[in-house]
Amino acid sequence: MRTVLILGTGLIGTSIGLALRGKGVEVLLADRDLTSVRLARELGAGDEWHYDDKVDLAVVAVPPAHVASELRGLQSRGVARFYTDVASVKAQLIDDAQARGCDMSTYVGSHPLAGREKSGPGAARADLFLGRPWALCPTGETAPEARQAVLDLIGLCGANAVEVSAEEHDQAVAVVSHAPHVAASAVAARLADASDVALGLAGTGVRDVTRVAGSDPGLWLGILSGNATPVAEVLEAVSRDLAEAAVALRGLASGDPAAAEDVTQLLKRGVAGHGRIPGKHGGPAARYGVVQVVIGDRPGQLARLFQVCDELGVNVEDVRLEHAPGLPLGMAELSVQPDAVTTLTTGLHERGWQVP
Structure with a gap:
């Protein structure tokens, strides 16, 4: 892979550019926001793309709702040999691409599971993807060469490729990313009307739980819209747990000793779930x-x-x-x-x- 076009110079697109430039790949940058492109260039993520430039791989790094239209536009001009995107939803996006008549043989959907609560090219880092999982979602129409091109991209960025179907991907990120973000936002929303006394007592616990709630709402609305049903199903399950916990806590307040077991069981399930989160280098969670x-x-x-x-x-x-x-x-x-x-x-x- 010698040349890569990155369409979209936000956090992920610029970070990919920085990672690829560090491996000697020629990177071209494009974005409707010219200020964003300029900053990404100044950071060393690549050079400005001109419409007649052809590349080996085009990476579409725009919000999910715009991926299919941008992909169709690039393919219609024959910009690249192969194409991928880095959106955090896949099934609906792939359906949209097929409906728009995109060439599905040269395109492979992908999603690096790495990010920050900050956005924009100024938050980009060349090491953002090191050791992180990067989902790869080929379809039955995907050409082997296209799949290999995206695997090469993932390897150059230092990430670990995980091949899954689009449906499996969306169900998975609903559990580990999208629903947790909404839950964190719901907790953080309680702080909007909290007293000064409560905020003065805030410690690491509430900061840890609400860290991702500081992300761009507009960006997250686009993500959640593309994966609405799986996220809703996870939130409904979480809501049931919380509702049962609230009932049990009211039982504790009224002196019902049996209610303590219900609360304890939820806390134990939480410990068990937390223990399943992969640890350093993707291995089992370690105790330090x-x-x-x-x-x-x-x-x-x-x-x-x-x-x-x-x-x-x-x-x-x-x-x-x-x-x-x-x-x-x-x-x-x-x-x-x-x-x-x-x-x-x-x-x-x-x-x-x-x-x-």
């Missing part, structure tokens, strides 16, 4: 030890902390920061292998760090 460190809110503090970890030979598996309201400091929670907790704790103490 957590070392908490008080850290000043000033330049260089994180760098110093990570330098200590390097000196001690301790690999940081994950890190979380919690700021102290009203104070110029916070707490860094470092997740490390359990057998490294004592080494890291002792080493930090010896170097003057506050480790509660």
